[in-house]
Amino acid sequence: MRLGVSEYVDCAHFLPGHPKCGQIHGHTYKVDVEIEGDHSKGMVVDFADLRAQIRGVLAEFDHRNWNDVLDYPSVENICELLHRRLAQKLAFSFTIRIWEGHGKFAEM
Ligand SMILES: [Zn+2]
Numbered sequence: 302m303r304l305g306v307s308e309y310v311d312c313a314h315f316l317p318g319h320p321k322c323g324q325i326h327g328h329t330y331k332v333d334v335e336i337e338g339d340h341s342k343g344m345v346v347d348f349a350d351l352r353a354q355i356r357g358v359l360a361e362f363d364h365r366n367w368n369d370v371l372d373y374p375s376v377e378n379i380c381e382l383l384h385r386r387l388a389q390k391l392a393f394s395f396t397i398r399i400w401e402g403h404g405k406f407a408e409m
Contacts, residue, residue, distance in 0.1 A: 304345050305335040306352050310359050314367040314374040325366070330376075331400035332359060332383065336393035346393070358386045380407040 310330050316322040334355055338345040362383075367374030371382060380399045387397060398408040 302340045302345050303335055303337050304348070304351070305333055306348060306355060308332045308334075308352070308355050308359055310363040312362060312365055312367050316373060316375060325368075328402050330379070333398040333400070334387065334391075334395055335398075336391065336395045338393045351391075354390045355387065358383065358390060361386075376401040376405065376407040380409055384409050 308331075310332065311327060312330060313325055313327045314322075315325040332355070334351075336345065336351065362370070367379060371378050376399055379401075380397060383399065384397050387395065396408060398406050400406045
């Protein structure tokens with residue numbers, strides 16, 4: 302069974318040397334996390350617990366500048382960073398999808 306939650310963070314970034322994205326600017330990033338697990342006891346996991354774990358990871362980055370933690374904060378690299386952090390917390394296999402504004406995402 303798959304379950305998913307969506308959360309949001311607001312962050313600044315710039316992409317060094319990029320003609321358009323080289324100036325510091327911000328995005329609202331939507332973060333979709335989809336887990337997979339067994340629900341034979343009724344639930345895979347309590348949504349509130351899952352959300353709290355994800356929020357715990359995202360709180361470190363919300364209203365911050367991605368360039369403080371990544372040399373090149375493309376949505377791909379942000380996705381990889383958040384995947385690594387969440388993998389330390391979640392006891393499930395999962396997929397993470399990061400939306401950079403509307404209509405653009407990276408997933409792993
Ligand atoms: Zn940007």
